[in-house]
Structures are given as structure tokens and as C-alpha cells.
Amino acid sequence: MKLYFGIFGLIFFVFSCTKEIVTTPTSNTSAGNTNSNTSITYSNLWIPPTLSGTTFNLSLDKSTKQFFSGSITNTYAYNGANFWGPTLIMNKGDQVQINVKNNLNETTTSHWHGFHIPAEMDGGPHQEILASTTWSPNFKVMNNAATYWYHPHLHELTAKQVSMGAGGLIIIKDPEEAALALPRTYGVDDIPVVLTSRKFTSTNVIDFSTAYGDYLLTNGTLNAQISLPKQVVRFRILNAEIERGYNLGFSDNRTFYIIANDGGLLDNPVPVTRVPLVVGERIEILLDLSNDALGSSLDFKAYNANLPQGFGGSEPAQSGQFGSLLNNKDFPVLHINVAATNTSPMLAIPSTLVKNTTLAATDATNSRMLMVTGGQPNGPAFSFNNSTFNHQTINQTVKLNAVEKWTIMNNNVFGHSFHIHDVQFKILSRSSGSVGLHESGWKDTVYLPVGQSVTIIAKFDDFASDKYPFMYHCHFANHEDGGMMGQFLVVP
Ligand SMILES: [Cu+2]
Known part of the structure; x- marks a missing residue:
């Protein structure tokens, strides 16, 4: 029995590793500084388009994405994306209406994760959106400036619909955040980083029955890279996994600064070299690239080897329901190439942020x-x-x-x-x-x-x-x- 699983596991491992990843035409090949022995072909990080204003139209559709050579992969996505959906930008205090059209042939819901809104607008399991219908919640945005997200929340179909790719970020802005010297040019020095992984069958079908993926998708991109200006940049990081947790850091172990948790900015930036992020959590960080050499590179990484038992993805198995090729190992989540400073760079980490009230x-x-x-x-x-x-x-x-x-x-x-x-x-x-x-x-x-x-x-x-x-x-x-x-x- 043991031998059987051993051989099966080996075959599975070899097979899985031979999937040929399709890269975008603009990708280039470079050796990351932690991958000096292997050359990785990177694809440019997909930056979700934005929607803003006070009326937001979302449609959840069946879609496809060419992740690997061979069969194209069927996915779910919002507004014509290949995987995932647009980033909604809202202002605190605005009355917003969101029209969610369900173009799937199954029921869904749309939950605004982290929002303080009436329960009937919340998009939980009771606010069903039947196939071919539209749900139109209307509410006042009351939350602080931070990074939130939307995703299906239909009981017993959440894992399937999220695994297929349904989800998106929401950025709330407010005057307190706007008054601070923080990077906030979306896609330039303010970067969405959505982490999730997927397992695929031999014909590139997403397997939504398992806890862990074999392939990391950063904003839906395999082997993602980005060029970032030589200055202070901001990452808005969401763990959009099914079970996997992340222990995040940079390949040169540099200090970075946490500026926000799920529901708002912190009082002061918190310097760290590693930060854990479990499913559903968001953090915003500042990364100082101002002293990096132009043309140099580094990796944003998951330091997931040898984490405590019970941390999602610490299981050693490489296959099976609770195994994956990414379990119990360190792996890159975003390759960073340092490019020229842009015209209005932030060059310092602020010493204070906002004054939060607290609860004791x-x-x-x-x-x-x-x-x-x-x-x-x-x-x-x-x-x-x-x-x-x-x-x-x-x-x-x-x-x-x-x-x-x-x-x-x-x-x-x-x-x-x-x-x-x-x-x-x-x-x-x-x-x-x-x-x-x-x-x-x-x-x-x-x-x-x-x-x-x-x-x-x-x-x-x-x-x-x-x-x-x-x-x-x-x-x-x-x-x-x-x-x-x-x-x-x-x-x-
Ligand atoms: Cu649980």
C-alpha cells in the first residue's frame, strides 16, 4: 500500500511539474536572486481594472483562461475577466448601488467582505441571486479606508465558485487616508496582490474539491513579475485561498512596514521581516525600494516551510485532499524588477498614520x-x-x-x-x-x-x-x- 502511494505520488509529482505554463507576450526570462540554479519564465502581473463612482455593475460569467499549454481552463470571473474581477473603488460616506447580474447557470450570492452594512445587503447565504437574475443592494459606505473584497457566499457552493475564480477587491478611500503621504497610484506604486493557488486535472480543469492548489496564482497570474519604481511602494495583499496560509517576506529578508489591517490604517507603521496572513485577511504594506539598484530584482515570497502544525499548507503531503506541490515549502509569490523612479515618488516611510479609537x-x-x-x-x-x-x-x-x-x-x-x-x-x-x-x-x-x-x-x-x-x-x-x-x- 505504501509502495503504491509512493509510486502514485511520484507519477503525480512528475506529471504536475511538466505542465507548460503559458506566458504573456511581454514576459521575459530572468533568474530571481533566490533561484540562481533555475531559470523561471515570468508573466507580467495582471492588474485588475477598476470601477469607481456610486453605481457599480458586476456580471458573474463563465469565462476561460489559458493557464497552461494544451486545454484552455474553464473559469468564473466578473465583467469579462479571465479569472477574478475588477477592483471597486468607493468613497467612505457615499451611498452606492451595486447591480450583480448572475450569468452562471447556478445560484450565487455576492458578499462585501468586511463591510458594516445592513444584513439584507450583506450578500450572505440568504441573499440568493438565481441564475439569469440581478441583485441590487444599496447601502452607505461606512468603513474606513482599507482593502476589502467581494466573493460568492452561497452555502455549499462557496468553495466551488471561489475556486473557479469568482472574486474581486474593493478599495475604500477616506479623507484621513488621503491626507497622508502614502503611495496611492493604482497599478503604479499601489499594487493589488491577491494570493491563491489551484490544483488542475490532467486536462487543465480546476479541481475545486481540494484544500490546496499546486500552482500559485498572484492576481490570477502564474509566475508573476512586476516592474516597480525605485521608491516606496504599497502592496494591498489579500489571502484569497481556500485553506492555505502565508508567511510573507522578501528574499533578502529586508524590513517592510505594515500600515493597515483588514478594516483600516494602523496608528503607526509596524516594521517586520515576516508576516502571517490567513484566508480572508488583508494587510497593506510599504516596501522601500529607494535604495535598490536600478535593474536589480528581488522576490516577495511565502516562507511556508516548517510552519507549525495546523497552519494551512504545513502538511507535508504533495498530493491527495490535503496535499499539494506548494505545501511545507518556500516559494515566490511575486518577482520584482526595480525600475526608474516616477515623477512623484514617495521616498520615506511615514512615522505616524491615523489615531484609532479602541475598545478595551x-x-x-x-x-x-x-x-x-x-x-x-x-x-x-x-x-x-x-x-x-x-x-x-x-x-x-x-x-x-x-x-x-x-x-x-x-x-x-x-x-x-x-x-x-x-x-x-x-x-x-x-x-x-x-x-x-x-x-x-x-x-x-x-x-x-x-x-x-x-x-x-x-x-x-x-x-x-x-x-x-x-x-x-x-x-x-x-x-x-x-x-x-x-x-x-x-x-x-
Ligand atoms: Cu476552518
Whole structure:
């Protein structure tokens, strides 16, 4: 049996490695400074087009992308993209309308991840968009300037539709952010970096039944490279994976600066050389290229080898449901070529950003506890408090304007990524003893390591309804589809 799997694994590995990647005509070949023994053919990073204003028209369509030589790959994408969708740019305070046309032949939904909006506009599992119909939510943009995203959230089809490519970024702008000396020329010194990986069958069909991909897609681009000006640049990074976490850094181990978490800018830039990013989380970073030589290159990398058990993608297997060619190894996510400084360069890291209000444990008016359950071999799927998601079951009821502490305990078998709709929260404490400076800002998604608990605090203001619930769930789409999700009402 062992021999059989060994041979099978070897055949799978050799086969998978022989996929010939199709590159864009403008690509060039260069040896990255961490790949001196192998020459990688890069493709230019796809920068999603932008939509702005107060009316946004999205259509979710079947599409295709030529990832590899041979068969073209069927995908889902918004507005005619090959994979993924346009970046929506919104201003805080605007009343916006979004028209989402579903051109698939299956139901979908469209969730505005991180947004503080009424539950009936949230695009969760209850706001179904049937095939060939259009859903038109209308809401006021109340969130801080930061990077958010939209993606399907239909129960039991989220993993499939996200794996097929459905998703997009949302950038919110506000006056506080605009007043700071930060790079903000989209695609020039303000770069979207969406990380996800996919597994493909022998005929280049996306396999949406697995937790981990064999091939990294950065904005949907295989082996992505970008030319960046010799100055301070900003990355808006989203982990749009199914389960994989990332431990991000640069190939020369340089210091970079975290300036924003999921829901807004931090008080001050946080210098780091590595940062973990689990599924659904976003960070914005500043990368200082002003001292790099013109024409030099470096890699933005996932330092994913030898991470703790329970971190998504740390499993050693190279194939099978929880294996992939990228598991438990370091790999590049974006090759950077240093180009000429542009006309209005930012050349310094600001010392301060914004003054955030905060929530302290003493502000809490109520506490509740969630336990990660299930997920044992041959047992029921992962859940919270032994309650599998059911559309008709309200799991929690929160009073409007309550400030609540939620402790999520994970004395279970694997790590998770915990997301709450409606609110931005602060992480109060981790049982491991420390909340990282890199996660000290407003959050809507938090890493839940195995064997640990995390306590968060949030105010549930503005939107009460005795009819429309919000979701809380694991953001591993396969866990969420399996029922690791609950719903709460905010009541007057
Ligand atoms: Cu999970």
C-alpha cells in the first residue's frame, strides 16, 4: 500500500511539474536572486481594472483562461475577466448601488467582505441571486479606508465558485487616508496582490474539491513579475485561498512596514521581516525600494516551510485532499524588477498614520464563547458548538449597541480563520500570550491556531433586524461549506 502511494505520488509529482505554463507576450526570462540554479519564465502581473463612482455593475460569467499549454481552463470571473474581477473603488460616506447580474447557470450570492452594512445587503447565504437574475443592494459606505473584497457566499457552493475564480477587491478611500503621504497610484506604486493557488486535472480543469492548489496564482497570474519604481511602494495583499496560509517576506529578508489591517490604517507603521496572513485577511504594506539598484530584482515570497502544525499548507503531503506541490515549502509569490523612479515618488516611510479609537475589555457589556467542534477523522465536519450551519437556525442574538467579547476556543485538530460579518473587531488576547503588532488594528478575520483560544471585542451598532441575520464562520471555504458557520441577529 505504501509502495503504491509512493509510486502514485511520484507519477503525480512528475506529471504536475511538466505542465507548460503559458506566458504573456511581454514576459521575459530572468533568474530571481533566490533561484540562481533555475531559470523561471515570468508573466507580467495582471492588474485588475477598476470601477469607481456610486453605481457599480458586476456580471458573474463563465469565462476561460489559458493557464497552461494544451486545454484552455474553464473559469468564473466578473465583467469579462479571465479569472477574478475588477477592483471597486468607493468613497467612505457615499451611498452606492451595486447591480450583480448572475450569468452562471447556478445560484450565487455576492458578499462585501468586511463591510458594516445592513444584513439584507450583506450578500450572505440568504441573499440568493438565481441564475439569469440581478441583485441590487444599496447601502452607505461606512468603513474606513482599507482593502476589502467581494466573493460568492452561497452555502455549499462557496468553495466551488471561489475556486473557479469568482472574486474581486474593493478599495475604500477616506479623507484621513488621503491626507497622508502614502503611495496611492493604482497599478503604479499601489499594487493589488491577491494570493491563491489551484490544483488542475490532467486536462487543465480546476479541481475545486481540494484544500490546496499546486500552482500559485498572484492576481490570477502564474509566475508573476512586476516592474516597480525605485521608491516606496504599497502592496494591498489579500489571502484569497481556500485553506492555505502565508508567511510573507522578501528574499533578502529586508524590513517592510505594515500600515493597515483588514478594516483600516494602523496608528503607526509596524516594521517586520515576516508576516502571517490567513484566508480572508488583508494587510497593506510599504516596501522601500529607494535604495535598490536600478535593474536589480528581488522576490516577495511565502516562507511556508516548517510552519507549525495546523497552519494551512504545513502538511507535508504533495498530493491527495490535503496535499499539494506548494505545501511545507518556500516559494515566490511575486518577482520584482526595480525600475526608474516616477515623477512623484514617495521616498520615506511615514512615522505616524491615523489615531484609532479602541475598545478595551472593560468596555464589554456581554461575553460569549464559541468552541471549534467536529473535524475528527470519520466524524462530523467542523462546526461551532456542535451546531452545523442551518439556514433556519439563529445561533446567537446580540442586542443593538452591545459591546461584546467573543472567545473562540480551538482545542481541536487544525487551525482555522475566523470571520464575523457586520463588524470590525479588535483582538483583545490570545491564549498564547501575545497579540501581534501586525494584527493590532481593526480586524474582521483572525487566525485561530490549533490548541489556542482568541478573544475579540466588537460593538454591534447601527443595524438591527429581527429578520435578517449576519454570519460568523471559518473562512476556509471548504469548512464553511461543510457547516462551520453560524448566524446572529442584532436586535433592538
Ligand atoms: Cu476552518
